[in-house]
Amino acid sequence: MTAIGFLAPRADVLARRRTIIADLADLLPPEGLVHEPRKLVPFETDGFTAYRRVPLAVALPETTAQVAAVLRYCAKMGVPVVPRGAGTSLSGGAIPQEDAVIIGLSKMNRILDVNFANRTARVQAGATNISISNAVSDAGFFYAPDPSSQLACTIGGNVAMNSGGAHCLKYGVTTNNLLGVTLVTIDGDILELGGEALDSGGLDLVGLVCGSEGQLGIVTEAVVRLIAKPLGARPVMFGFGDAETAGQCVSAIIASGIIPVAIEFMDKPAIEICEAFAKAGYPLDVEALLIVEVEGSDAEMDDQLARIVEIAKNHKVQVVKESQTATEAALIWKGRKSAFGATGRIADYICMDGTVPLSQLSHVLRETSKIVARYGLRVANVFHAGDGNMHPLILYNVNDPAEAEKAEAAGMDILRLCVDAGGCLTGEHGVGIEKRDLMLHQFTQTDLDQQMRVRAAFDGDWLLNPSKVFPLENRPAA
Amino acid sequence: MTVTVQSLADTTGAQHFAPATEADAASIIADLAARGTPVELTGGGTKRGVGRMPNAGATLSSARLTGIVAYQPTEMVLTARAGTPLADIEAELARNGQRLAFEPADWRGLTGTTGEPTIGAVAATNNSGPRRFVAGAARDALLGVRFVNGLGEAVKNGGRVMKNVTGLDLVKLMAGSWGTLGFLTEVTFKVLPVPETEATLVLHGLSDVDAAKAMAAAMATHAEVSGAAHLPELMSAQVLEGALKSDAATLLRLEGLSSSVSVRLAFLQTHFSMHQQSVLDAEQSALLWREIRDVTPLHPLRANDRRPVWRVSMAPDSAVLMVDALRRQAGLAVFYDWQGGLAWLRMEADPEAGALRETMKRFGGGHATLIRADAATRAAVAAFEPQSGPADALQKRIKAAFDPAGIFNPGRMGF
Known part of the structure; x- marks a missing residue:
């Protein structure tokens, strides 16, 4: 696949490669700079593996001051910079380019401070998502956003992409759980934005930086909110005869006034794939499956689940499976949580990420099937139904270039469908390079110009992650 | 560009605009920008006293941009034109058993203003009440x-869905920008069921x-407290027509299904x-x-x-200590929300x-708004927390990215 373009490498930067490497080495600790071609290979792509570019060098700073020094140098020399956390981006947000220095935050991975009275933690950007919850779990707290890559992905990457997860129906996404960041600008200024107070003093720069995909600066530390753990959590699983009724059931649960922590949806192909892999006991004779999870004490969960089951029964539910034990609960989740891995075992896939209004779910599911069939491919749907964030997995063979091209084209058609249904291109994976060239389907040029002027307030020379987010055409002159 | 909307000039010569469409607003603004005329952006005018009074030759009001544009209760999303009275929105939501979870406040009683709070101003001032510390702000x-x-251009950002990371999040910037970046014409809010x-x-x-300490302890449990406020002695007598008497009262709110609330209350x-309880x-x-x-x-x-009256936002464990120190220098009355x-x-x-501001710095910082x-x-004191250094410069560049001629509420937030 070569459809998505990158900015042409700056010849003047490539010509100065040796000097740049020597200068950067001076700014970093020993072992802090990777530049041998062989060692650069692991940095050539991220979770969006169809595209690869080998960077000029990789800086692995250990302090915010070193990040600032590298950025100040790159700004002075006109060298593009690509920030990188764990490299799990599904939209190509961390893919470098030949003239770029990657700044990798992997060595800055400590939990710096935890304050249980204020329910906050200050962590370095390279700390993994799960490490925050692990650090505070014994004290009865957790960090809520839980992207499925949470074992590997970093909080810096989560901030850059405003990551979500299965439980954000109740607890929100990263931006709702982020109180402050240390941001290093391209000029090397170190800004403390936000902090332990809830509101910001001036403009909400923390809110702007969250989800900005490395376009505005590099986040080296974050202050995040902690939440007291619920007493218990329990899922129930429902099987439906058609996706439409399952969708209506989701709306009815939400309209009833109960907000579960998660409502996950799987269609028949996804059920079959997951069941074959996880043996979770999913019914194979239904067209759609919902997993609904509630939290609280046993009595509270009993009450909520009874109401939810009642609603499902009013929607012609065919299979109801409640979990009485932790083992049963884990089994219900096991299939869902292994969905991506299980799919990867039977085929290559690309995972889309559009979000649509809840009322459009069944329409979009139907049309998605039609689009994929038109390209002669298969699709499995596993997604967060409670907030309309769809994840169609388009199955294809990566070794067949024609099929790969079809898969990519089908994906783009699905995203256009999501926008046309009143939704958006990406709910939690980010624009990256993947959806960059579709931005004008969702926004007007005027909308994008406004965003790019804000971007220019941070990085007038367009050095930060420059091939991402905004279409390469019609950019303001640097 | 021709201005198609009639304006009224008052005795000071200031022009007052109240466009009925976004397109009219755009042409008015383009014209004001071309002439470099500063303009005060207003909704219902109930928070006009916050921040430095812009020395404006014109006002631009959302008063005629009214009405709910789209609302389907099962989607938990509501779109309205910016000048729609908040009361109308809340009434329509209540009819469907829903609400704005962040509890926008009505400051008319505090500030002695009249007028009708609008949904656009709720967004523009990021106006959030007691539930903010667990359910988020506006x-x-x-x-x-x-x-x-x-520039007189109509711009959209964000959308009508709950998860959306497409492009830069200008929605957050507009929230709490107090009319310094743009004239809001339409806002979309997530809504939630009333428990x-x-x-x-x-x-x-x-x-x-x-x-x-007690509020922090409550928040560390699984009780899901959705309001944590403290009324010191005498302040407590000012609510519920004195029913709490005048001893200090620490308040912990629980919401949800009745079965759940009773379990958590117990x-x-x-x-x-x-502690003595009621x-x-x-x-x-x-x-x-x-x-x-x-x-x-x-x-x-x-x-x-x-x-x-100051609204002071700090880390929950620091505000009480800051107030204790400040009290030694100045007479004051205080009460606390958001767990302190x-x-x-x-x-x-x-x-x-x-x-x-000096005392706040000594206790970990935060910000104060008059x-x-x-x-x-108001003319003499910086109402919003003054920014300095690179952050200040950055904020001014962002302002210029929206409003290059600097005509919107100039100086109101200190820029």
Whole structure:
């Protein structure tokens, strides 16, 4: 696949490669700079593996001051910079380019401070998502956003992409759980934005930086909110005869006034794939499956689940499976949580990420099937139904270039469908390079110009992650 | 460009515009920008007293941009034109058993203003009440905006869905920008179901410091407290028509299914069994939190009471310590919301901006906003937390990215 373009490498930067490497080495600790071609290979792509570019060098700073020094140098020399956390981006947000220095935050991975009275933690950007919850779990707290890559992905990457997860129906996404960041600008200024107070003093720069995909600066530390753990959590699983009724059931649960922590949806192909892999006991004779999870004490969960089951029964539910034990609960989740891995075992896939209004779910599911069939491919749907964030997995063979091209084209058609249904291109994976060239389907040029002027307030020379987010055409002159 | 909307000029020669469409607003703004005329952006005018009075040759009001554009209760999303009265929105949501979870406040009683709060101003001022510390602020519920920038261009950002990371999040910037970046024409909010019931546990007689500890302890449990406020001695007499008496009252709100609220209430009662307690039923609880939301304890007792009122946002464990230190320098009255992280301060005489901000710095920082003061004080004191250095420069560049001619509410937030 070569459809998505990158900015042409700056010849003047490539010509100065040796000097740049020597200068950067001076700014970093020993072992802090990777530049041998062989060692650069692991940095050539991220979770969006169809595209690869080998960077000029990789800086692995250990302090915010070193990040600032590298950025100040790159700004002075006109060298593009690509920030990188764990490299799990599904939209190509961390893919470098030949003239770029990657700044990798992997060595800055400590939990710096935890304050249980204020329910906050200050962590370095390279700390993994799960490490925050692990650090505070014994004290009865957790960090809520839980992207499925949470074992590997970093909080810096989560901030850059405003990551979500299965439980954000109740607890929100990263931006709702982020109180402050240390941001290093391209000029090397170190800004403390936000902090332990809830509101910001001036403009909400923390809110702007969250989800900005490395376009505005590099986040080296974050202050995040902690939440007291619920007493218990329990899922129930429902099987439906058609996706439409399952969708209506989701709306009815939400309209009833109960907000579960998660409502996950799987269609028949996804059920079959997951069941074959996880043996979770999913019914194979239904067209759609919902997993609904509630939290609280046993009595509270009993009450909520009874109401939810009642609603499902009013929607012609065919299979109801409640979990009485932790083992049963884990089994219900096991299939869902292994969905991506299980799919990867039977085929290559690309995972889309559009979000649509809840009322459009069944329409979009139907049309998605039609689009994929038109390209002669298969699709499995596993997604967060409670907030309309769809994840169609388009199955294809990566070794067949024609099929790969079809898969990519089908994906783009699905995203256009999501926008046309009143939704958006990406709910939690980010624009990256993947959806960059579709931005004008969702926004007007005027909308994008406004965003790019804000971007220019941070990085007038367009050095930060420059091939991402905004279409390469019609950019303001640097 | 021709201005198609008639304006009225008042005795000072200022022009007052109230366009009925976004397109009209855009052409008015383009014209003002071309002439370099500063313009005050207004909704219902109930928070006009916050921040420095813009020295504007024109006003631009959202008063005629009204009406709910789209609302399907099962989608939990509502879109309205910016000038729609908040009361209309809340009534329509209530008819469908829903609400704005961030509890926007009504400051008319505090500031002595009249007029009708609008949904656009809720967004523009990021106006959030007691539930903010667990359910998020207006900025967290604001999913999408349409606005006219200082070039007279209509711009949209965000959308109508709950998860959306497409492009830069200008929605967050617009929230709380107090009309300095653009003229909002349409806003989309996430809404949530009204819980079946609520109750409030009152702990009596705690000192400010002990109250902060108790609130933090409550928030560390699984009880899902959705309101945590502390009314020191005498402040407590200002709510529920004196029903709480005048001893200090620490307030913990629980909301949800009735089965759940009763279980969690019993849990908290046991958890705090060492303290003197009482319980407010759903009706009393709702009344009380409305009064906390609207800053009722600091409402003026006389019509001409303009003693300065600050809204101070700090780390929850620091505000009580800061206030204790400040009290040694200046007379003040205070009550706390957001588990102590929001302190409402009434200074008895001078606003003491310097002493307040200095003391806040000593206790970990935060920010203070002057919400009520007489005109002379407002002209002399920085109402919003002054920014400095690169952050200040950055903020000004962002302002220029929206409003290059600098015509929107110039100086209101200090830029």
